[in-house]
Amino acid sequence: MATVEPLPSQAAPGAALHGADLLAWRSCLLALGGRPDAFDWLLDLGGGLRWRDLQALRLDPERTVLLERPLAELEALWQRHRRDAEPLQYLVGLCPWRDLELQVAPGVLIPRQETELLVDLAVALMPSDGFGEASALHWADLGTGSGCLAVALARAFPGRRGWAVDASDEALRQARLNLAAAAVLPAVTLRQGDWWQPLRPCWGKLVLVVSNPPYIPSATVQQLEPVVRRHEPLAALDGGVDGLDSIRRIAAEASQALAPGGLLLLEHHHDQSAAVGQLLRAAGLTDLQVHRDLEGVPRFASARRPPLAEESR
Numbered sequence: 001m002a003t004v005e006p007l008p009s010q011a012a013p014g015a016a017l018h019g020a021d022l023l024a025w026r027s028c029l030l031a032l033g034g035r036p037d038a039f040d041w042l043l044d045l046g047g048g049l050r051w052r053d054l055q056a057l058r059l060d061p062e063r064t065v066l067l068e069r070p071l072a073e074l075e076a077l078w079q080r081h082r083r084d085a086e087p088l089q090y091l092v093g094l095c096p097w098r099d100l101e102l103q104v105a106p107g108v109l110i111p112r113q114e115t116e117l118l119v120d121l122a123v124a125l126m127p128s129d130g131f132g133e134a135s136a137l138h139w140a141d142l143g144t145g146s147g148c149l150a151v152a153l154a155r156a157f158p159g160r161r162g163w164a165v166d167a168s169d170e171a172l173r174q175a176r177l178n179l180a181a182a183a184v185l186p187a188v189t190l191r192q193g194d195w196w197q198p199l200r201p202c203w204g205k206l207v208l209v210v211s212n213p214p215y216i217p218s219a220t221v222q223q224l225e226p227v228v229r230r231h232e233p234l235a236a237l238d239g240g241v242d243g244l245d246s247i248r249r250i251a252a253e254a255s256q257a258l259a260p261g262g263l264l265l266l267e268h269h270h271d272q273s274a275a276v277g278q279l280l281r282a283a284g285l286t287d288l289q290v291h292r293d294l295e296g297v298p299r300f301a302s303a304r305r306p307p308l309a310e311e312s313r
C-alpha cells in the first residue's frame with residue numbers, strides 16, 4: 001500500500017498542525033481507499049479530533065489543530081486497518097458505547113450498538129421495587145466480555161450488588177479495567193466460569209440476569225467480514241451449528257438460578273426469536289416477551305421465573 005509523506009509539523013503529539021495540511025493528508029490517504037467515516041472515527045478516537053472540529057476545519061482550513069498522536073502514527077494505524085482488517089477499536093484501544101468510552105483489546109468482543117438496547121430493556125422491565133428492601137437480591141451479566149453491560153447496569157442500579165461472569169481470562173481482565181474506570185467496581189464481583197456455575201452460591205437471589213451470548217451459527221461465522229472473523233474472539237461469536245448452544249445452556253438452568261419472579265433478558269441472532277422463545281418456555285419460564293431492535297427486527301427475548309405462588313400450583 002502506498003504511503004503519504006508525513007508532515008514535518010507533526011513530529012510529536014500535541015504539535016500544532018495547519019488545518020489545510022491535515023485536510024490534504026486526509027484526502028491523500030482516502031484517495032488510496034477506505035471508508036471516510038472509518039477514517040474520521042480514527043481521527044476522533046485516535047487523534048482526539050472530534051467530528052464537529054473536523055467540520056469546522058473544512059469551513060476554515062486556516063485554523064490550527066492539535067492532535068493527540070502524530071500523523072505518522074495515525075497513518076500507521078490506518079494502514080494496519082486497511083492491510084490486515086484490524087478493527088480500529090483494537091488499534092486505538094477504545095470503543096464508544098452508550099455514554100461510555102470503553103477500553104477494548106484483542107481477545108474481547110467489541111461491544112455492538114444493538115446491545116445498548118439491552119440496558120434500556122433491563123431498566124424498563126425491572127420493576128422499581130424489583131430488588132426489594134433487602135440487599136440480598138442481585139443482578140448478573142453472563143458472558144460479560146468488555147464489561148459493557150455490567151458497567152451500564154451498575155450505573156443504572158446504584159447500590160445494588162451485581163455479578164459479571166465470563167469464561168475468558170482476557171474478557172475478565174478487560175471488564176475489570178472498565179468497571180474500575182467507571183468507579184463501579186466495588187458493587188460488581190467478577191467471576192470466571194461457565195454461565196451460571198460461578199454464581200451457584202446466589203442461585204435463587206438473582207432478580208435480573210442479562211446475557212449477550214455467542215449466538216452466530218458456526219457456518220455464518222466463516223462468512224463474517226474479515227474485520228470480525230479474523231480478529232474478534234471465536235468464543236464470543238460462535239454459537240454452534242444452529243447458533244443456540246449457549247442460549248440452550250443458559251435457558252436450561254434459568255429457573256433454578258433466577259429468584260422467583262426474576263427476569264432473564266437475552267440478545268440473539270436476527271432469525272432465532274421463535275427458537276429462543278421455545279427454549280425459554282421449555283425451561284419453565286413464563287411472561288415471554290419479544291423485543292425488537294431499532295430496525296424492527298426481533299433481537300431480544302425476556303422471560304421470568306414464575307413467582308413462588310405460581311410455581312407451587
Ligand SMILES: C[S@@+](CC[C@H](N)C(=O)[O-])C[C@H]1O[C@@H](n2cnc3c(N)ncnc32)[C@H](O)[C@@H]1O
Pocket residue numbers: 109110111112115142143144145146147148149165166167168171193194195212213214215235236237246
Ligand atoms: C457475544 S460476547 C458478549 C460480550 C459482552 N457482553 C457484549 O455484549 O459485548 C459473549 C461472551 O460470552 C463469553 N462466553 C462464551 N462462552 C462462555 C461460557 N461457557 N461461560 C461464560 N461466558 C462465556 C465470551 O468469552 C464472550 O465474552
